[in-house]
Amino acid sequence: MTEPLLSIRDLRVTFATDGGVARAVDGVSLDLAAGEILGLVGESGCGKSVTAMSVLRLLRPPARIEPGSEIWLDGRDLLALPERAMRSIRGRRIAMVFQEPMTALNPVLTIGHQIAEVVRVHERASRGAARARAVAALEQVGVPDPDLRARQYPHQLSGGTRQRVLLAMALVLHPAVLIADEPTTALDVTVQAELLALLADLQRRLGMAVLLITHDLGVVAELASRVAVMYAGQLVEEAPVQELFARARHPYTQGLLEAAPRLAPRDGPHGSGGRHGGGAGRLRVIPGTVPPATAWPSGCRFHDRCSAAWDRCEREAPPSHAVDASHRARCHLAAEPERRAALPVALTGSVR
Numbered sequence: 001m002t003e004p005l006l007s008i009r010d011l012r013v014t015f016a017t018d019g020g021v022a023r024a025v026d027g028v029s030l031d032l033a034a035g036e037i038l039g040l041v042g043e044s045g046c047g048k049s050v051t052a053m054s055v056l057r058l059l060r061p062p063a064r065i066e067p068g069s070e071i072w073l074d075g076r077d078l079l080a081l082p083e084r085a086m087r088s089i090r091g092r093r094i095a096m097v098f099q100e101p102m103t104a105l106n107p108v109l110t111i112g113h114q115i116a117e118v119v120r121v122h123e124r125a126s127r128g129a130a131r132a133r134a135v136a137a138l139e140q141v142g143v144p145d146p147d148l149r150a151r152q153y154p155h156q157l158s159g160g161t162r163q164r165v166l167l168a169m170a171l172v173l174h175p176a177v178l179i180a181d182e183p184t185t186a187l188d189v190t191v192q193a194e195l196l197a198l199l200a201d202l203q204r205r206l207g208m209a210v211l212l213i214t215h216d217l218g219v220v221a222e223l224a225s226r227v228a229v230m231y232a233g234q235l236v237e238e239a240p241v242q243e244l245f246a247r248a249r250h251p252y253t254q255g256l257l258e259a260a261p262r263l264a265p266r267d268g269p270h271g272s273g274g275r276h277g278g279g280a281g282r283l284r285v286i287p288g289t290v291p292p293a294t295a296w297p298s299g300c301r302f303h304d305r306c307s308a309a310w311d312r313c314e315r316e317a318p319p320s321h322a323v324d325a326s327h328r329a330r331c332h333l334a335a336e337p338e339r340r341a342a343l344p345v346a347l348t349g350s351v352r
């Protein structure tokens with residue numbers, strides 16, 4: 001990988017709860033290169049959204065980013081910056097789109113006003129110039145009749161158009177990094193496909209890096225060039241998208257793939273393949289549920305759901321092993337080829 005644009009180092013986030021301290025993110029290190037789309041995948045409660053909110057320092061007490069955590073951008077550790085400096089980075093260098101546009105948009109202000117405000121907070125721009133930028137941003141994200149739309153309120157727009165408005169708001173200052181947290185989850189399938197195509201097109205044209213947070217491996221197959229899988233607050237596997245879909249090494253990743261409709265990544269990032277739904281074979285489910293963050297299991301945090309587990313897994317936490325130069329897996333099996341070879345085929349990662 002080339003020099004990372006954004007680098008997360010040993011990120012630890014805790015929440016004080018009545019049931020004890022929840023270690024929501026527990027030692028996550030992740031790099032995002034300029035111009036790449038990295039998919040951050042996992043079930044809800046695994047820590048992926050908390051990781052994203054930490055990058056923008058949007059978490060509020062009782063959440064606490066633990067000392068020793070670092071998030072580097074432009075040669076500066078964002079976690080060490082004064083809040084004033086951080087405000088100028090939000091929106092200008094790193095922007096975020098959320099899952100539910102209605103909660104992110106102000107219902108009593110016009111769309112144009114809200115996008116123009118983003119410009120005026122960060123730049124010395126007249127009202128007219130900021131408004132022109134807002135209209136141009138709406139046009140860039142494919143909103144038809146952007147001048148008219150700019151004068152409308154959020155409730156006058158469809159769900160898909162509202163999500164485009166959020167995208168316009170995120171991109172109006174040309175950020176280097178876009179964090180998209182489940183950006184299409186609330187939309188129907190057709191609108192979702194249109195928005196994913198738009199996101200891929202914008203990423204290519206603007207050359208920005210995208211951290212794409214999703215529970216949906218289909219979305220990852222459509223868009224991402226690299227994938228990081230989270231489970232129980234930790235990264236458990238990381239690989240280029242083609243490699244992960246062909247040779248997942250962590251039993252949790254294999255379980256996610258087995259639980260998804262037939263998928264294959266595109267021929268390359270943004271190639272011509274994509275989602276393959278309704279294929280042959282029965283879907284499997286990963287047994288059990290994600291444990292609470294106040295009580296991660298001992299040893300490997302996945303051991304009580306893992307059909308490949310043996311006694312070592314309960315005792316000893318696996319480190320993140322290098323499978324090859326671009327592929328890592330946090331599983332003892334990655335360092336035990338003989339044990340791995342003796343497993344049923346469905347657990348060796350060769351099923352796809």
Ligand code: SF4
Nearest residue numbers: 300303306313331332
């Ligand atoms: Fe399963 Fe053991 Fe690997 Fe954990 S370390 S994923 S329990 S085989």
